[in-house]
Amino acid sequence: MPSTEFRALRQGAWLRCQNQRMDDVRAQLGAAVAGLLAAQPDPTLWSGPAAQVFSQSIDELSREVGGLIFDALVFLEPLAPPVT
């Protein structure tokens, strides 16, 4: 049976790994927000009613993806470490 010290070390490593993965997911969502903001039309190259409606849609979508980063703090909480 593993010692208490070994279990604590393993638990710490597992949590660090989980936290690293969550950071990766949040970074990826952040990159998606940046991507969406970069999709805003350049008004010197595309303007008019369609560009305006599209721009509003992109604002809305980037806010929603941005919201997911905060949601991720809650729904991607680390699970309890494995019981040994």
Place this chain on the structure above:
Amino acid sequence: MHTRTSEAELLRIRAVLIHSAQLLSIESIALTIFTPLTVATLMTKVGPILLRLQRLILGFDQAIFGYASAEGKLVTEFSDFRISPSELAAGSIVATGILANPSVWVRAKGSSQMVIAPDSLVQLTSRMRLLSEANQPVVRIEKYADGSTSRFVVYVPGTQAITAGTANPLDMRSNLQLLAGQQSASSRAVDMAIRKAGAKAGDRVMLVGHSQGGLIAVDLAKRSKAGLLDYRVDNVVTFGSPVGSNSADALPEVLSVENKVDFVPQFDLIGNPKGENWLTLERNVFGDPISAHQMEAYGSIVSDIERSGEFANNSVWQGVEKFATTKGEVSFFELGQRRS
């Protein structure tokens, strides 16, 4: 308002949108160490966002394929966030990447025979019923000469396999993809059959579908109106299909027949749009959930309405009855997909 457009800018935005959608896909967000419940929670949130991104990308595809007349189309496309709950659910499932698109095949079944064009909606419905009751992954295609071009009437049956991964593309996977507004294996196979039957640029097509067949008809009609198909879909007839979340502006003339007791056409929880190009015929034909959805029930609705003469002067109704009026030939094509 002054309008300025650069195709290079549209291409740039389209590429950025595709990159963003890739970043949000489940394949990209590696969630292997999270629980299935966590993954499902994330995907129910990301799925609808991906679905909307896909619609925007489709809007750019349409614009880039033919921008000259697309400004109005773009406004419609980008404003069209009329997404049904079932479409959202299907979008979430599709976003998980479980529903990869298998390759499809089509082969002629038997030889073609002479046929007389259906002269009434009752006759058209009865041909749809015969095909549907055969319960085979087969489409019926009638071809009529029209000067230098041809007219095709294509009958498509509904879902036949409740699982995915069989050789029958009319399965539940195709259903979910179509509900999510995506092209399915069944839809690609029907398009292939229409081309195999000889449809080419300038030819006119009327698509008639029961249940999933109606979803396929609407999918192909939308692609045709966006200029993505060679042939032109002029008319669509659906029997018991949940097609209410589609915009009437994106479609040609549509005649939908719905049994109010049948839960399938109500599946999207959105009534069909009302417009000059969309006629919905509704009646109650009571029965258990299965019989209420079958073509027999739809046959009695159409006979009842035709006898009443209520819509005899409606242009959508007339468009269907007058689509083809000559002698032609009928062929059958079997649809298949690679097993997964």
